Amino acid sequence: MLVKSQVKYIQSLGQKKFRDQEGVFIAEGPKMVRELLKASNVQLLHLFALASFREEGEEKKRISPEREGIPFTEMAEDVPLGRREDIPFTKVTEGELERLSYLSTPNQVLAVFKKPVFPHPDPDQSVSLVLDGIQDPGNLGTILRSAEAFGAAGIFLTEGTVSPYNSKVLRGSAGSIFRLPFLQISSAELIPLLRARGVRLLATSPHQGTPLPRISWTLPLAIFIGNEGAGLSRELTRQMDETLAIPQASQVESLNAGVAASIVLYEAARAGQK
Numbered sequence: 001m002l003v004k005s006q007v008k009y010i011q012s013l014g015q016k017k018f019r020d021q022e023g024v025f026i027a028e029g030p031k032m033v034r035e036l037l038k039a040s041n042v043q044l045l046h047l048f049a050l051a052s053f054r055e056e057g058e059e060k061k062r063i064s065p066e067r068e069g070i071p072f073t074e075m076a077e078d079v080p081l082g083r084r085e086d087i088p089f090t091k092v093t094e095g096e097l098e099r100l101s102y103l104s105t106p107n108q109v110l111a112v113f114k115k116p117v118f119p120h121p122d123p124d125q126s127v128s129l130v131l132d133g134i135q136d137p138g139n140l141g142t143i144l145r146s147a148e149a150f151g152a153a154g155i156f157l158t159e160g161t162v163s164p165y166n167s168k169v170l171r172g173s174a175g176s177i178f179r180l181p182f183l184q185i186s187s188a189e190l191i192p193l194l195r196a197r198g199v200r201l202l203a204t205s206p207h208q209g210t211p212l213p214r215i216s217w218t219l220p221l222a223i224f225i226g227n228e229g230a231g232l233s234r235e236l237t238r239q240m241d242e243t244l245a246i247p248q249a250s251q252v253e254s255l256n257a258g259v260a261a262s263i264v265l266y267e268a269a270r271a272g273q274k
Contacts, residue, residue: 002090002096007100010026011100019165023115024112024115025115025170026102026112027167028102028109028110029103030053032171036175036178039178043114044111046111047090047112048090048096049091049108049109050109051091053109103167118181120154120181120183121155121156121182123153123154123197124197126152126219127151127221127223127265127272128152128156128223129147130156130222130224131157131158132160132226132227133227134161134228134257135160135228136228136257137168140161140173140258141168142172142259142262143225143257144177145173148179149265150266154183155180156222158184158187159186159187160227164177191239194222199222200221201240201242202223202224202240202244203232203236203240204223204224204225204226204232204246204261204264205232206248206252207250211245212244212245212247215267217267217268224236224240225257225261227257246260
């Protein structure tokens with residue numbers, strides 16, 4: 001049964017400052033929640049679900065009505081043994097889920113998870129990605145997914161970039177955010193760190209720079225992707241070793257940041273396989 005203090009707590013997590021204070025994030029929908037339950041580095045704190053969530057697929061066996069109140073993770077056979085802690089599960093009605101949900105159309109289940117702790121991305125290995133001022137959650141989700149698909153060592157998120165725990169980022173990344181090391185850091189801190197390790201800095205630009213097919217992919221390498229509208233700042237661009245341009249029709253102003261990052265990551269991965 002849902003109680004008033006639970007509603008108040010979940011609603012408070014709508015504000016980033018409270019999520020940061022608590023070190024938590026919210027995930028909604030069966031696909032995302034099930035994906036997170038299988039992740040070894042994410043701790044479930046509380047789960048609120050409709051009966052329909054419990055009656056679908058594996059949940060039909062894991063959670064029966066008479067077992068409500070038993071820790072959810074004790075019923076989840078695919079949850080690693082080390083994570084089967086005393087975590088309460090709460091059955092809710094559709095009306096109650098609407099009070100909790102941040103979606104326009106609530107989708108069966110809402111869960112609160114502890115933010116994972118990653119080792120910092122190692123810029124000495126392979127290709128790293130640096131995102132500067134990426135504001136669209138869909139773009140960040142796409143970039144995270146592509147970075148994992150094409151073997152990036154990790155991602156650095158600098159100032160002005162949307163929170164990786166934004167609900168649209170979580171959905172767009174399709175779970176990659178919980179498998180790919182990332183670090184939120186200022187560019188002022190990051191550039192000296194990369195320089196000290198001998199990492200080559202490569203900027204991206206819509207039309208000006210070395211054409212993508214002629215780029216040398218000598219490692220270690222950090223690829224910088226700038227803001228969707230303004231691109232990389234002049235200050236950052238001046239600190240780059242080289243700027244690459246993706247060949248495209250002159251009448252096209254620029255590519256979507258997610259598309260551009262995916263193309264560059266694919267080319268870097270292809271070059272590494274030769």
